[in-house]
Amino acid sequence: MKYYYKTPCSKKQLYNIRQFLAGHLRETTMSSKECHQIVLAVDEACANAIIHGNQCDSNRELQVELSITKKQVAIEIYDVGNYFPDESALKWSDQNLQNSIRNKQKGGLGLRLIHCIMDHVKYYQRGKDKVNVCSLVKEIKTI
Amino acid sequence: MKIDQVFEEGVLKLSIKGDLDASSAITMDDVIKKAYTDNQYKILVNCSLLDYISSAGLGVFISYLEDFERKDGFFVFCGMNENVYSVFELLGLHNIFNIVNSEKEAQKILKQ
Numbered sequence: 001m002k003y004y005y006k007t008p009c010s011k012k013q014l015y016n017i018r019q020f021l022a023g024h025l026r027e028t029t030m031s032s033k034e035c036h037q038i039v040l041a042v043d044e045a046c047a048n049a050i051i052h053g054n055q056c057d058s059n060r061e062l063q064v065e066l067s068i069t070k071k072q073v074a075i076e077i078y079d080v081g082n083y084f085p086d087e088s089a090l091k092w093s094d095q096n097l098q099n100s101i102r103n104k105q106k107g108g109l110g111l112r113l114i115h116c117i118m119d120h121v122k123y124y125q126r127g128k129d130k131v132n133v134c135s136l137v138k139e140i141k142t143i
Numbered sequence: 144m145k146i147d148q149v150f151e152e153g154v155l156k157l158s159i160k161g162d163l164d165a166s167s168a169i170t171m172d173d174v175i176k177k178a179y180t181d182n183q184y185k186i187l188v189n190c191s192l193l194d195y196i197s198s199a200g201l202g203v204f205i206s207y208l209e210d211f212e213r214k215d216g217f218f219v220f221c222g223m224n225e226n227v228y229s230v231f232e233l234l235g236l237h238n239i240f241n242i243v244n245s246e247k248e249a250q251k252i253l254k255q
Binding site: 033050 | 163197198203205206209226230233234239
């Protein structure tokens, strides 16, 4: 099944994005903890796109596409902002956490969460309009 | 998100209700900043009504951690639900912050 959610680039919309995801993820066989973690990863990716990519400009739009199959949950987030994660930030270590504490950083933890939770994470641009795509995939474990 | 605040016997108790995310983190930041300015360095964070936390919410506590520790202060969290605790755990923050089950246990640590 595929589901779509389109919203203005506003931080206030993050709650609605989470509700949209949580509602549909309940249809899967995943535990409520797994569902919560996927919602968290997508929330982090959307927050990055809204805040860093689109400067919370609510005239711009963000689209979330959710695909659920028996084997996986795939989410694609589309926007036309200018956020692309720093590749070095993707290689996380405990040192980064210590640096965050020492430098009083409030950001940078979201990417770590995304990578901890999701099985596949990819950022790329698509088409002439250079639409940003953040692709997140979680495999569904079968018992 | 709503934050109830009570300052009693040297401890500032913050009871958070709702979702602490990128949208509401600024409110939490203002509360912690004010506590620091008011020399209130021992903070009890009651999470029993906290439904959700994201990295933006956690980032607030991380960013003030050293400042409070320098003043012999600290944060003690209590009453977290499983989902909220899992976010601390994923980031390794359960090893950095004091996290206990009940407010009674939290008060005991803060008054030591």
